Amino acid sequence: MSPGTLLGRLSACTSTCRHLFFLLALLTALLFFHNNITIDSHYWKPGWWKQDDAKKISSEPTMDTKTEVNPYFVAYPAEYHFIINEPQKCKDDQPFLVLMVPVAPSNRRHRDIIRKTWGGQREVLGKCITVFFLLGQHTGEPVEQLDQQLQQESKEHQDLIQSNFMDSYNNLTIKSMVMLEWLDSYCSDSSYAMKIDSDVYLNLKNLITMLLNAPQTNYMTGYLAIGAEVCRDSTSKWYLPTHVYPQPLYPSYVLGLGYVLSLDLPKKLVEASRHVKAIYIEDVYLALCAQYMGIHPTQPPDLNYFHFDPLPYNRCAYSKLVATTLDEHTDLEGIWKDLESREGELC
Template identity: 45%
Template sequence: MIPVAPLDQVARNAIRKTWGGEKTVLGKRVSHFFLLGQAKDQGKALQDQLLRESQEHRDLLQGNFLDSYRNLTIKTILMLEWLASRCPNASYGIKTDSDVLLNVHSLIEGVIPSTPTHLYMTGNVLRQAPVHRDPNSKWFTPKEVFAESQYPPYVLGLSYVFSMDLPSKLIEASRHESEVVLVPWCNMKLMEHTLHITRDGYLPLTETTQDPYEGIGKVWPSE
């Protein structure tokens, strides 16, 4: 599941031509879908283009909300609702950003053989992250929304893997937990107390001291 701006067809095509083009990997069926809302100045021409793109590739999921950074929660809920209702036979889901080059083979080799299919999530866990109080910050959060000075541990949104029983549970929990508004897909406190998930489910796939960005370079869509 890949959140992407409506206008960013270049990123979508780059993913389709690279890792998103793989349909079967190591005997496992793999599907990708792009999540998008409505552009701020979206006109009929853009919507017609998105419709043609959807008819050609069958991989666009569009919600009726303004596509913006502040509305990422809405986009995430769209993802969870769609997965919960449309993917009953899938074992795992992954959310990844559109600027991530995903090694699908390594992912399946690391996840499928040994990880649970119940109440499981893995990714890069951030701990003791400060709450941004500067109104000019992209990540500004007022005290009336979240009063504590630090966030509970959470999985970074860059990329995370989860078992497919979690989407429906997170949707249900979001109706009762105000904290879900902040980070609905990765709140440790929510996971532990509402979903009864253990911290072991947040351990990375491998323990390493290697620089996670080692060997990563720029690759333009045309390449």
């Protein structure tokens, strides 16, 4: 073999080795990027309103990374727990109706007024009723003093339920979902529950009469908003931008002032919440969860049963409704005493 031939073969071998090394390096790089892309794609799923990871629940409810980026979502689902609880009350009382009243921890005044008026009724038309006040954690000062007062109030009345989320307007969705979790855990054997705001007058006789003829499953009613437009005014507290909710209309939903539900629904709505992103507008969010489960709220049998705008007091009008919001200066105790003393009078 001539020196020229040997040098040619060595040159060809060197070139081939270089090509093999290059191909090997390229293959390694492709495998690396493929694995990274596959991992990242696991956390990306389309759909504006579905949870990014339906099985992933935050174990740190006080830290809401979503709201730091997008203030229209809230930290739910998360592992909230109860600081003050009444786990045996429904088992002991076996109520037909459970009334859940969301209220600020510091608002003792509203709680006491409700206890003296419609919330003090324990039996109506032969049906047992139990009332609970649902609280989050106080966001101001002094926290320690208020916590002691709440513990004392709980010992006196056995009607407080407090969880470890921050009690604020933007956390009303969390408050409502924690309420549903609690109902499912501790009151699932009861027939119905009603979430009712603390600034609302409630006619329990009319409510019980309505429920005696109501469906026992998949039932949700109240002041029903149908075809409501999504608020695009950025100055409004109900504003939702299109990138959060692109549709122009909401599904039909019951307004948060007071809605009634059969007690098969809490479990179903909590389950739906694992698949539907939690927006801060609580009554709309419940409607999205209900829609996910194929459940539709229904109109009450009388459209005058629920009043969103405060209804000026009139004995005959109040004797025919179920619930109405009240003006902040309305004397609920005075209304209650007048209605009780004149019950049975003709209108």
